[in-house]
Amino acid sequence: MNTDEIRTAIQAHIDRTSLRQVAREIGMSPSGLDKFVAGSKPYPKTLRKLKGWYRRHSGPGEYEAELDALLARLGLAPGTREELRAQLSAQIVAALGSNPGAGGAPASR
Numbered sequence: 390m391n392t393d394e395i396r397t398a399i400q401a402h403i404d405r406t407s408l409r410q411v412a413r414e415i416g417m418s419p420s421g422l423d424k425f426v427a428g429s430k431p432y433p434k435t436l437r438k439l440k441g442w443y444r445r446h447s448g449p450g451e452y453e454a455e456l457d458a459l460l461a462r463l464g465l466a467p468g469t470r471e472e473l474r475a476q477l478s479a480q481i482v483a484a485l486g487s488n489p490g491a492g493g494a495p496a497s498r
Contacts, residue, residue, distance in 0.1 A: 392436070395443045400426050402446065415442045 403411050403426065412419040416438050425431050431439060 390440065390443060390447075392430075392439075395439050396426060396428075398443055398446060399439070415439060 399411060399415075399422070403422075408423060409419050412422040415422065417435055421431075421435065425435070425439065
């Protein structure tokens, strides 16, 4: 990950939201973020914050192949989060339906 990649990702996120919102997410001032996006070199502490934000926001694409492999091992087709949520919900309901004592109140001792 280089500074230009981070700068591009941040600018795209600013375009979708706002400078102030992204600055809050990163933990820096809007003016400092504006200067960074314009090309200034950040201080080391600020660069750590920017890299942390980038790691948190670049994760899904980076781990997509691993996620697909895991879903396949679980017998689930890769899909959107909403599809995944529906598939998992159906499996949970089916599992609880086959074992009525699994849900609800805890077993008495």
